[in-house]
Every structure is written in C-alpha cells, then in structure tokens.
Amino acid sequence: MPTMFVKLGLPLHDLFRPFLFLFMSCACRSWAALEDAGFTYNGFRGANISLDGIAQITPNGLLMLTNQSLRQLGHAFYTYPLHFKNNLSDDGNVFTFSTTFVFGILPKLQNLGGHGIAFVITPSGGLPGAQPSQYLGLTVSNNGNPYNRFIAVELDTILNNEFSDIDSNHVGIDINNLTSLCSVPVSYVTNGGNRKNLSLISGKPTQVWVEYNGLEKRMDITLAPIDVPKPNIPLLSCSLNLSPIMQDPMYVGFSSSTGSFVTNHYVLGWSFKMNGPAKDLTISQLPKLPRLGPREHSKFLTVGLPIIGLILASALISVVLSIVRRKIKFAEVVEDWELEYGPHRFKYRDLYIATKGFKEKELLGIGGFGRVYRGVLPTSKIQVAVKRVSHESRQGLREFIAEIVSMGRLRHRNLVQLLGYCRRQRELLLVYDYMPHGSLDKFLFDQPKVTLNWSQRFGVIKGVASGLLYLHEGWEQVVIHRDVKSSNVLLDSEFNGRLGDFGLARLYDRGADPKTTHVVGTFGYIPPEITRTRKASPSTDVFSFGAFMLEVACGRRPIDPQTSSTDKIILVDWVFSCWSRGKILETVDPNLGSDYVTEEMDLVLKLGLLCSHSIPTARPTMRQVVRLLVGDAPLPESSLRGLGATGQAFAHGKGLNKFATSHPSSSLGKTTTTQLSLVADSLLSTGR
Numbered sequence: 293m294p295t296m297f298v299k300l301g302l303p304l305h306d307l308f309r310p311f312l313f314l315f316m317s318c319a320c321r322s323w324a325a326l327e328d329a330g331f332t333y334n335g336f337r338g339a340n341i342s343l344d345g346i347a348q349i350t351p352n353g354l355l356m357l358t359n360q361s362l363r364q365l366g367h368a369f370y371t372y373p374l375h376f377k378n379n380l381s382d383d384g385n386v387f388t389f390s391t392t393f394v395f396g397i398l399p400k401l402q403n404l405g406g407h408g409i410a411f412v413i414t415p416s417g418g419l420p421g422a423q424p425s426q427y428l429g430l431t432v433s434n435n436g437n438p439y440n441r442f443i444a445v446e447l448d449t450i451l452n453n454e455f456s457d458i459d460s461n462h463v464g465i466d467i468n469n470l471t472s473l474c475s476v477p478v479s480y481v482t483n484g485g486n487r488k489n490l491s492l493i494s495g496k497p498t499q500v501w502v503e504y505n506g507l508e509k510r511m512d513i514t515l516a517p518i519d520v521p522k523p524n525i526p527l528l529s530c531s532l533n534l535s536p537i538m539q540d541p542m543y544v545g546f547s548s549s550t551g552s553f554v555t556n557h558y559v560l561g562w563s564f565k566m567n568g569p570a571k572d573l574t575i576s577q578l579p580k581l582p583r584l585g586p587r588e589h590s591k592f593l594t595v596g597l598p599i600i601g602l603i604l605a606s607a608l609i610s611v612v613l614s615i616v617r618r619k620i621k622f623a624e625v626v627e628d629w630e631l632e633y634g635p636h637r638f639k640y641r642d643l644y645i646a647t648k649g650f651k652e653k654e655l656l657g658i659g660g661f662g663r664v665y666r667g668v669l670p671t672s673k674i675q676v677a678v679k680r681v682s683h684e685s686r687q688g689l690r691e692f693i694a695e696i697v698s699m700g701r702l703r704h705r706n707l708v709q710l711l712g713y714c715r716r717q718r719e720l721l722l723v724y725d726y727m728p729h730g731s732l733d734k735f736l737f738d739q740p741k742v743t744l745n746w747s748q749r750f751g752v753i754k755g756v757a758s759g760l761l762y763l764h765e766g767w768e769q770v771v772i773h774r775d776v777k778s779s780n781v782l783l784d785s786e787f788n789g790r791l792g793d794f795g796l797a798r799l800y801d802r803g804a805d806p807k808t809t810h811v812v813g814t815f816g817y818i819p820p821e822i823t824r825t826r827k828a829s830p831s832t833d834v835f836s837f838g839a840f841m842l843e844v845a846c847g848r849r850p851i852d853p854q855t856s857s858t859d860k861i862i863l864v865d866w867v868f869s870c871w872s873r874g875k876i877l878e879t880v881d882p883n884l885g886s887d888y889v890t891e892e893m894d895l896v897l898k899l900g901l902l903c904s905h906s907i908p909t910a911r912p913t914m915r916q917v918v919r920l921l922v923g924d925a926p927l928p929e930s931s932l933r934g935l936g937a938t939g940q941a942f943a944h945g946k947g948l949n950k951f952a953t954s955h956p957s958s959s960l961g962k963t964t965t966t967q968l969s970l971v972a973d974s975l976l977s978t979g980r
C-alpha cells in the first residue's frame with residue numbers, strides 16, 4: 293500500500309497522507325484500475341490482446357487485423373477494461389488519455405484497398421454483431437442504430453457518400469455512427485513547416501497519435517511516417533466532450549474490415565496511457581511488415597524480373613556468341629605431329645592482331661603464292677611480313693611444313709629469315725622478317741625517282757650469289773630455290789639484297805633422286821631442260837641467277853614484249869649479240885649513265901651470259917660464280933670468245949625455241965655447243 297502514494301505523484305501527498313489513506317481505502321478498486329492504465333507493445337507477441345473475426349497475431353508479432361479474405365472483419369482489444377472517468381465524483385469528467393500506434397495497410401492492387409482501420413473505444417470487449425466492409429466492423433445493422441456504442445478514430449481509405457466522406461484518404465472522429473464529427477485528408481506538417489500528403493494505403497508503416505485533453509475537451513490526431521518525428525502541429529484538432537458518451541468501464545482496441553478488394557491491415561505496435569502521454573514506441577523493435585506491398589511485389593515479378601532476366605539472358609548470349617565468334621575467327625589447325633615444331637608456330641590470333649585483321653592497308657604485295665601483309669607482333673613488337681598461302685588439301689602438307697620449319701633454321705645475311713608459320717583450315721601463314729625497302733624489281737623497272745646506283749646493284753648481286761651458295765652448299769641438305777628473280781630479292785634497311793621465298797621451293801637431297809613433280813619458277817628464268825625433265829637441280833638456280841644478273845645490269849626484264857625493238861625482246865640474246873659485236877656495254881641500264889665500274893659491269897654481263905648456257909653442265913656452280921664476283925679469280929677473257937658462235941646456247945623453253953631456231957647463228961649447231969662447253973670448262977677451271 294505505501295507504494296501507492298509515491299505512484300500517485302501528487303505533491304500534496306505528504307501533507308494529507310492520513311486523509312488520502314482514508315480516501316483510498318474506500319475507493320481502492322477504482323484507483324487500482326487508474327494505476328494500471330497504461331501499456332506499451334512494440335509488437336504483439338505475448339500481448340494481452342483479445343482477437344475476434346479474422347484478426348490474428350503473426351509469428352513475428354504483427355497484429356494482422358485482416359487477411360486476404362474478402363468482406364470480413366477483424367477486431368483486437370486490450371483484454372482488460374479501462375476506467376476513463378472517476379465514477380465516484382459527480383462531474384463525470386473523462387480523464388485525459390493518450391495513445392499512439394503504428395499501422396500499415398497493404399492493398400494487393402495499387403490504389404484499390406479497403407476499407408481502413410479504426411482505433412475504437414467501446415463499452416464491451418468486442419463489437420458483437422458488427423458488419424464488415426464500409427462499416428469498418430464498428431456498427432450493428434445500420435448506421436443510425438441506437439444500439440451502436442463506440443468512439444472511433446477512423447483511417448478511412450474509401451470515399452463513402454452514405455457517410456458524407458470527404459475523400460478516400462482521410463482521418464475522422466466518429467461517435468456511435470460512421471458519419472464523422474470531424475475529418476480531414478491525411479497529411480502531415482514537417483517540423484520544418486512543409487505540409488506533405490500521406491497515403492494510408494502506401495503499404496508503408498505510419499504512426500498515429502490520438503490525444504484527448506479531458507479539461508479542454510479536445511481530441512488531437514497526428515500522423516507521420518515512422519521515420520519522421522512526431523509533428524508539432526496536429527493534423528486534426530476536434531472539440532469534443534466525451535463525458536456523455538464515455539461509459540465506465542470501456543475497452544480500447546482496433547477494428548478493421550475488408551470489402552471487395554484484397555487488403556491486409558496491420559498494427560505493428562501500440563502504446564496507451566491514461567492521464568499522461570503514451571510511452572514512445574521503439575521503432576527499431578517493431579516487427580517488419582511483409583516485404584514490399586503486394587502491388588510493388590507483383591510489379592517487380594511481372595515487369596522487373598522478366599526484364600532483368602531478358603537483359604541477363606541477352607548479355608549471356610552475346611558473351612557466348614562473341615566467344616564462339618572469336619573461336620571461329622581465330623581457329624587454327626594443330627596436329628600432334630606439329631607439336632615438335634612448337635617454337636616455330638605462331639598463334640593465328642597474334643598474326644591477326646599484328647596485321648590489324650589482314651587489312652588492305654597492310655598489304656605489301658601479291659606474290660605467286662599469296663598475299664603478303666606487313667605486321668607488328670603484339671608482344672615482341674617485331675615487324676614481320678606475313679604471307680598467306682592457300683592450300684586446299686592436306687596431302688604433302690606435313691612434309692611441306694617439316695621443310696618449312698627446317699628452312700627456318702637456315703640463317704644467312706642474304707636470306708629473308710623465316711620466323712615461323714601458322715596453319716588454318718585452308719590456309720598456311722608464313723612469317724618472315726620484314727624488309728623495309730621491299731623487292732628489288734621495283735627499283736629496276738618501275739621508273740622510280742630513286743634508282744639504285746651501281747655499287748648498290750653490284751652489292752645486291754654479290755649478296756644474292758652468296759645467299760644462293762649457302763642454300764646449295766652451306767647446309768646438310770641441298771636447298772634449291774627454284775625461283776630466283778629480282779621480284780624475289782628483297783632489300784633490307786641497308787639495301788642489302790636478301791633472297792626470299794626459298795621456303796616454298798622443294799628440298800633436293802644430296803645424292804638422292806630429285807622428287808619434284810611440277811614446274812616451279814617463272815618463265816624467262818627457267819632453263820630449257822626443266823620443260824623436258826621437270827627436274828630441278830642447283831644448275832637451274834644458276835640459270836635463273838644469270839637471268840637475274842642481266843636484269844640488274846641492264847634494267848630490263850628477261851623477256852620484255854613491250855620493248856620497241858624486236859631484238860631486245862629476249863634480253864640474253866640481245867646482250868649476246870652486243871657482246872659478239874664487241875659492244876657489250878651498250879646494254880647497260882641507261883638509268884646508270886656512265887656511273888659504274890667498267891670491269892665489274894663487264895664481269896656481271898659476261899657471267900650472266902655464261903650462267904644462261906642451255907646445257908646445265910656448262911654453267912658454273914654458285915661457288916664459282918661467287919669467287920668470280922668477289923674477284924678471287926679473274927674472268928679469262930680469251931675463253932669467253934668461243935661464246936661468239938653459240939646462238940643456240942641461249943634457248944629458253946618452248947616459246948623461245950622458235951625464236952632461237954630462226955636465229956642466223958643457229959646453223960652452227962652441234963660443233964658450237966661442244967666448243968662452248970670447252971670454253972666454259974676452261975673458264976670455270978680458273979674459278980675453282
């Protein structure tokens with residue numbers, strides 16, 4: 293009992309303690325009820341709440357007044373009755389009281405909810421016989437029924453003309469019927485002074501404060517989203533004397549009903565206090581509303597998910613496609629037997645990147661075997677030339693690649709270095725050192741602004757001769773180039789001549805039978821025996837080299853039908869005829885003028901004639917050619933004189949036989965041929 297005095301909290305207690313004690317002893321029941329009149333529920337698990345209708349408390353502590361059933365009602369009341377007035381005093385004044393709660397209305401369809409929630413005070417612990425739908429579970433039979441007994445604060449989400457509703461989103465105070473005494477559209481004023489609209493069916497938790505001032509006889513109602521502090525200005529302030537209406541005792545609780553649309557009405561937390569301000573709810577402890585309102589949920593499911601899925605799927609497809617496309621684009625053929633050539637193999641991808649996708653701009657030229665592109669290797673940044681050779685069948689390819697790779701091991705300063713290869717479905721790619729000045733023929737025939745001077749030309753001839761000698765003798769196998777010509781001689785940065793394309797010639801094993809099957813080479817550079825025997829030998833290269841020397845010295849192609857004078861069509865015959873008249877220097881390239889060393893020019897022209905001999909055995913070897921060129925041995929002038937009667941000696945394949953037979957000196961026939969061999973023999977013996 294003594295604790296009672298303290299809890300009353302009146303300053304006069306100490307003075308009037310004896311009287312109060314007397315007073316309280318006769319009215320203890322009423323005072324005890326007063327004393328207890330307050331509760332705070334942050335979530336309703338284990339709360340003293342009585343349920344009715346379809347209301348229930350969810351496992352996470354939400355008070356769910358209505359579920360998805362249509363035209364149903366739900367009631368939830370604090371289990372114990374409360375005394376709102378002191379029935380011992382005659383004035384019947386209703387106490388000041390205050391309550392606050394957080395609710396959430398989650399309609400399934402956007403903007404279509406029903407019907408709302410009401411905070412209600414009734415004389416009985418429930419509303420027996422109440423109706424759902426627009427009646428909010430508050431009224432019995434009809435709106436004017438005199439048996440209706442309630443004080444309600446409605447949060448109405450439907451505009452109902454029957455009850456003179458102002459709109460479909462309002463707060464109202466109802467006494468015994470649903471025609472509101474006071475009502476106002478829902479909004480709140482921030483403490484910064486801005487008024488903001490608030491939707492009751494937003495699905496977001498919203499807090500409500502209901503405060504009745506028993507002295508001023510006024511009810512204030514305030515709303516705000518839960519993340520906003522309580523606004524200082526109430527939304528609705530209604531003068532109202534509850535004394536005639538309030539009975540003793542009364543029950544407090546909530547009522548809600550569904551109509552034709554699926555709506556869930558929830559209360560998250562509730563605090564009530566008689567004769568004082570309701571304790572604040574602890575927002576962080578409130579149970580969570582179901583994730584997203586049904587409408588947002590369905591929007592996410594029906595629109596968001598398919599779109600996200602579509603985006604993901606198309607992204608996935610495009611990634612897969614680009615990988616597949618890349619795979620196809622950079623596909624190459626590698627077989628087991630190629631593995632031993634590993635270091636010589638290039639990745640197609642690298643070559644593709646190096647040549648910028650084999651762009652026309654990177655095209656260096658189109659040769660007999662394929663197109664040649666300039667490129668820069670991605671990692672090493674080395675400049676290369678990539679030759680694309682198309683091949684249709686796999687036959688002989690293995691052997692060919694073996695040759696190519698072994699060629700790659702040939703190293704000579706006058707050979708274009710083969711760096712490696714790459715193989716694709718119908719294509720072989722050969723990678724060579726890049727030669728900045730391109731092929732020699734352009735400098736000889738293309739009427740260039742810069743032509744090569746004699747010392748450069750002589751240097752190129754000597755270089756190519758030494759490269760060819762290396763192929764013939766410098767290695768364990770005899771390599772026959774089979775296509776020596778000015779367009780296959782490339783110039784490096786210092787204008788050194790380098791023989792290219794030897795990778796595409798066949799190997800000729802020393803001592804073994806030549807295994808060639810078809811004619812390789814260029815008309816005008818192939819010796820006559822090739823058309824008969826089709827067998828290449830080092831001496832066929834010597835023949836081609838002779839033609840090459842003449843074209844470098846004379847600046848003319850071996851066969852030039854474009855020339856003005858008929859006896860200049862076949863270069864070797866023309867040089868020969870000039871020589872026989874003792875005027876061999878008349879054949880010198882006019883571009884050189886007189887700017888050359890006569891002895892060297894003379895040597896080159898005569899050696900060119902000698903190499904062009906129609907009998908293979910009469911031609912010098914490359915070793916002899918090199919020795920003569922570098923001046924290790926002099927060209928015996930006397931022994932060359934015998935060439936004078938050898939018109940037949942320079943027969944160049946089928947097409948030229950006709951020309952050769954019509955030549956006046958052809959009648960000399962057999963004897964001259966023998967004579968020439970003798971001359972050649974004596975000449976070459978000096979070169980050995």
Ligand SMILES: *[C@@H]1O[C@H](CO)[C@@H](O)[C@H](O)[C@H]1NC(C)=O
Pocket residue numbers: 331338339340
């Ligand atoms: C419910 O009421 C009983 C009796 O008044 C009380 O002991 C209990 O603490 C109350 N429970 C809650 C959660 O307020």
Ligand SMILES: *[C@@H]1O[C@H](CO)[C@@H](O)[C@H](O)[C@H]1NC(C)=O
Pocket residue numbers: 345346348359360361
């Ligand atoms: C709503 O609750 C009532 C009573 O708990 C139940 O009979 C009904 O099946 C529920 N409706 C739905 C749609 O869950």
Ligand SMILES: *[C@@H]1O[C@H](CO)[C@@H](O)[C@H](O)[C@H]1NC(C)=O
Pocket residue numbers: 322375379380540541
């Ligand atoms: C006063 O309240 C008590 C219970 O709280 C009740 O039994 C009694 O009838 C009430 N008296 C009047 C005059 O209302």
Ligand SMILES: *[C@@H]1O[C@H](CO)[C@@H](O)[C@H](O)[C@H]1NC(C)=O
Pocket residue numbers: 435436437466467468469470471473
């Ligand atoms: C509804 O209640 C108000 C008082 O709150 C009263 O003036 C009005 O006549 C009542 N209407 C009906 C239909 O009973």
Ligand SMILES: *[C@@H]1O[C@H](CO)[C@@H](O)[C@H](O)[C@H]1NC(C)=O
Pocket residue numbers: 477489
């Ligand atoms: C707020 O609601 C009122 C009526 O309910 C309306 O006239 C006003 O335009 C709304 N304001 C905003 C910002 O939505």
